[in-house]
Amino acid sequence: MSFFQAPPGLGNQYDDDAFLQGYLARTLPEDMFRSLQDDFRELGELGGKYFYEFQQRDRLNEPVLTQWSPWGQRIDHIEVSPLWKEAEALTAKKGLVAVAYEQKSGALSRVHQFALNYLVQPSLDVYSCPLAMTDGAARSLLSLGNQALIDHALPHLTSRDPATFWTSGQWMTERTGGSDVGLTLTEARQSPEGWRLHGTKWFTSATTAQMALTLARPTGNGPGGKGLALFFVETRDAQGRLNGIQINRLKDKMGTRKVPTAELTLDGTLAVPVAGLTDGIRNMAMMLNVTRTWNAMGATWSMRRAMALAHDYAKRRVQFGAPLSEKPLHMDTLAGLEAEFQAGFLLAFRGVELLGKLETRTATEQEMLLQRLVTPLAKLTTGRQVVHITSEVTESFGGAGYVEDTGLPRIQADAQVLSIWEGTTNVLSLDSLRALAKEGTLEAFFHEVEGRLSKVTDAGLRPCVKTAHDALEHARAWVSGAMANPTTMEAGARRFSLTLGRTLELALLSEHAQWCLEHGHGPRSRAAARRFRQNGVDLIQDEIDLDDSRLLS
Numbered sequence: 001m002s003f004f005q006a007p008p009g010l011g012n013q014y015d016d017d018a019f020l021q022g023y024l025a026r027t028l029p030e031d032m033f034r035s036l037q038d039d040f041r042e043l044g045e046l047g048g049k050y051f052y053e054f055q056q057r058d059r060l061n062e063p064v065l066t067q068w069s070p071w072g073q074r075i076d077h078i079e080v081s082p083l084w085k086e087a088e089a090l091t092a093k094k095g096l097v098a099v100a101y102e103q104k105s106g107a108l109s110r111v112h113q114f115a116l117n118y119l120v121q122p123s124l125d126v127y128s129c130p131l132a133m134t135d136g137a138a139r140s141l142l143s144l145g146n147q148a149l150i151d152h153a154l155p156h157l158t159s160r161d162p163a164t165f166w167t168s169g170q171w172m173t174e175r176t177g178g179s180d181v182g183l184t185l186t187e188a189r190q191s192p193e194g195w196r197l198h199g200t201k202w203f204t205s206a207t208t209a210q211m212a213l214t215l216a217r218p219t220g221n222g223p224g225g226k227g228l229a230l231f232f233v234e235t236r237d238a239q240g241r242l243n244g245i246q247i248n249r250l251k252d253k254m255g256t257r258k259v260p261t262a263e264l265t266l267d268g269t270l271a272v273p274v275a276g277l278t279d280g281i282r283n284m285a286m287m288l289n290v291t292r293t294w295n296a297m298g299a300t301w302s303m304r305r306a307m308a309l310a311h312d313y314a315k316r317r318v319q320f321g322a323p324l325s326e327k328p329l330h331m332d333t334l335a336g337l338e339a340e341f342q343a344g345f346l347l348a349f350r351g352v353e354l355l356g357k358l359e360t361r362t363a364t365e366q367e368m369l370l371q372r373l374v375t376p377l378a379k380l381t382t383g384r385q386v387v388h389i390t391s392e393v394t395e396s397f398g399g400a401g402y403v404e405d406t407g408l409p410r411i412q413a414d415a416q417v418l419s420i421w422e423g424t425t426n427v428l429s430l431d432s433l434r435a436l437a438k439e440g441t442l443e444a445f446f447h448e449v450e451g452r453l454s455k456v457t458d459a460g461l462r463p464c465v466k467t468a469h470d471a472l473e474h475a476r477a478w479v480s481g482a483m484a485n486p487t488t489m490e491a492g493a494r495r496f497s498l499t500l501g502r503t504l505e506l507a508l509l510s511e512h513a514q515w516c517l518e519h520g521h522g523p524r525s526r527a528a529a530r531r532f533r534q535n536g537v538d539l540i541q542d543e544i545d546l547d548d549s550r551l552l553s
Helices: 018-027 030-035 037-057 082-094 098-102 106-123 128-144 147-157 282-316 328-359 365-396 398-402 408-419 425-436 441-453 459-482 486-491 493-518 524-535 546-552
Strands: 064-068 074-079 168-171 187-191 194-204 211-218 229-234 245-250 262-273
Touching: 018 106, 018 328, 018 493, 018 524, 030 037, 037 082, 037 106, 064 245, 074 245, 082 106, 098 106, 106 128, 106 282, 106 328, 128 147, 128 168, 128 211, 128 229, 128 282, 168 194, 187 211, 187 262, 194 211, 194 229, 211 282, 282 328, 282 365, 282 408, 328 365, 328 493, 328 524, 365 398, 365 408, 365 425, 365 441, 365 493, 398 408, 425 441, 425 486, 425 493, 441 459, 441 493, 459 486, 459 493, 459 524, 486 493, 486 546, 493 524
Parallel strands: 168 211
Antiparallel strands: 064 074, 187 194, 194 262, 211 229, 229 262, 245 262
């Protein structure tokens, strides 16, 4: 009984990630890439050592809501975990939001920002949640042009000083539903002091934020999304008292348990309209662009963390006379997962690249059309991939993967939110169809895929090129035929959208593999492209029996 299994370990998450280094070397100008090395390496060290170890120690600390003081006063105070407090300071100091707005790297500032976050966020207990909403709020205020709110809030949202840095909430979901926010019941009423909000928000993440953007229906407005307005709320007044907000309870969630998600009652909450008193949903468009990009990147760094631990453990765990890393079946399983991760990484970062071009107004007309489609495709495709990968990685650890104090089950539980938050896979599939309704979008997507594939010349990648072309043509034929039947179109939207996402992933991965072969980065990404092709790309079914669907559902 003297045996003790060595746990998996992590090193510097930049030095140990050759795939990230290859992507950055290909994407960033050489002088920029060289100038950012120290920052990447510093965040990689924090992500693999200090904060990873902190995360393990901090495992049992979750947000605590205290509603009443000892003397009977309603205080509704949420105490977050010690790790979250350090994560907030780290965010400001390292510019994990600010980098995108300082734009010192031009159109590549988003790549710079998300590379930093990719290296450290897996060890920050989903602190990326408030950062996504903070980033989305900052971009929304800028895009909607309310100068008074920009002057007031933006310096806080993009601050590098922990003492002045703000995070933002995003309060949309009510009891009436999550995705159909047009059903929002919160009412905005005029008062001598300004607009005041009355209603219940059923699911508000990162409730400790200093501000929030939320939807409400001004008195007298009509139903649906057009009758809603987008409002700015500061959560506390100058004396630190909550602004007409009562915290009813913290949500008892499957995962993301470190995130203080709450159910709120707004009882006269003072608020400021961000952009008029109608079209609230339309005014959220830039916010969704940003938060869905964070979601896709969150899936990417979650996949990377799961794979890093699985690869390390496979070298340490000896079974039947050899390490798991030398067992053909285990090798084959991890290879399939690694291919999915690499493909998802490139799709998520393609969305990041397009967002950066859009924000710096350097995007072509074709790239603007492409961005509208790639953002939901990246979110829904990586959301499915991360759930699959983290489940398989949990299984790869055997019983240890199911034991909470190893920290491994949290990776899988936290990953599940990524296919739900900011739109489920089905909702995002319908959003993808709506993006395609804009003339020229489908052509822009085909041009993107075909342009990537045209750069691939290696003989070993020819089957990948053929598979991507075939899937693209199948998608073109299916959508042309389905347009005549809205029911068929909706029923097949998920398979169609995932096919588009996986086809673009294969094209991006094949192109990257070609670059790696030509620039001394080795054949590993070629192997990933070939394995990803074998995992399956074209998911479209030409015939969907709706009668069978009704019977089975």
